[in-house]
Amino acid sequence: MKQSQLFTKTIKEKPKGEKSINAILLQRAGFIYKEMAGVYSFLPLGLRVLRKIENIIREEMESISGQEVFLSVLQPKELWQKTDRWSKGIGKNVMYKCKGNGEIGLGPTHEEMLTDIVKNYVKSYEDLPLYVFQIQTKFRKELRARSGLLRGKEFGMKDLYSFHTSEKDFKNYYEKVKKAYFRIFKRCGLEVILTEASGAGFTKEFTHEFQVLAKGGEDRIIFCPKLTSHFAQNKEISKFKSGNKCPVCKKVLKESKSIEAANIFPLGTKYSEAIGAFFQDKDGQKKPIVMGCYGLGISRLIGALVEVFHDKKGIIWPEEIAPFRVHLILLPAKKITPLKKKAEKIYFNLQKAGINVLYDDRKDKSAGEKLVEADLIGIPWRIIVSEKTLQKDSMEIKKRDKEKTKLVKMKELCSINF
């Protein structure tokens, strides 16, 4: 994409009142636009990041046999009343009033709806197991939306639900999802800590959260620093404290602020029984479907990534999820035409090779401004074409997170592993 066509612009000053790093940088660089507290619109750059994460998630969900759906945001009150979650807060939290329909829930989650759909198709043990996911906007009445994308009233989420004939079958799949989640976060460049958390009313056992260590986070976890995922607990439920010995390896436990990027938990038969989702088993018995639920906050994940990957100058996107792979910058010069020709050739060749390029072809922008903006936006590879580089018949290549630059000839361009 040519940057001259990108309608967003970077902002020099930090947005008034903002303290959260992700809120400041994402707004300054033009990824998101704040509509109100906890509600953000995604602009071209932000949407590209969102889509890349979504695609990774899609691939990994499909690799564990997930089938994608897109359920409605507006949800009938009656379903929520069946599980007693309308009056107890959830349904009441966010609500839409529509003439002729009375009150309609604005989906904060989709257990009720999906279970209701599934019960119409699943009749026999032969129809199970079943794994269904969606990528959707959720609405929640947060009493205090805060920290940019980390806690919103409206946010993007992937929610996967699994349906099983038995607890044992559920547990097998639960472990598969754990592995898939680790793959997702790894591809996003993030280290996560699998953390035990409370059952939140669904189960007496632990549930699991995928926590990202970050100063800007609002959770606190107790964890063993030896192996990031062999022992960690949310501080809310942990009997251990920082300085205690790890129950697994006796190393000294640490405490840190963190961001909950995902959580997974058993639902048992709570929803299937309430909604009436039963199947007939091999033995002829009618049984409630055993369910599991697996959430991953996509917009929050973007916030978490910025909290983790930034420096004084701006964002440093991990390669797989950066809005573009390469930021090609044409610096101003007296004789711009030969430089421009060269830059456009590079632009063309990279795109032909399937590499996303943001090409800063803007006129009337100083070298300083272009460079500062590039650092703020945080695209992983930077290529500069200038008078300096043209004299040596080459271009300058630099990684966003490194200081070193390297001169490369046009011929060598294809051999670089962007």
Add this chain to the structure above:
RNA sequence: CGGGGCAUAGUGUAAUUGGUUAACAUUUGCGCUUUGGGAGCGCACGAUUCUGGGUUCGAGUCCCAGUGCCCCGACCA
């Protein structure tokens, strides 16, 4: 929902503590000069000072109410 802070051109700030034409920077537009880290000079555009009441000869400034934003706490299926 409790506590604290803030609200002034698109953006970020100022305004002698109640005094008259609301200032500066930036952005935007035009012109000239610059050209490797948010460049310089000049000109121009841009404001019902969050909203509604009140006090006063006079309110951006004081008082009351509301709304919004940020932070702390509670809550977070």
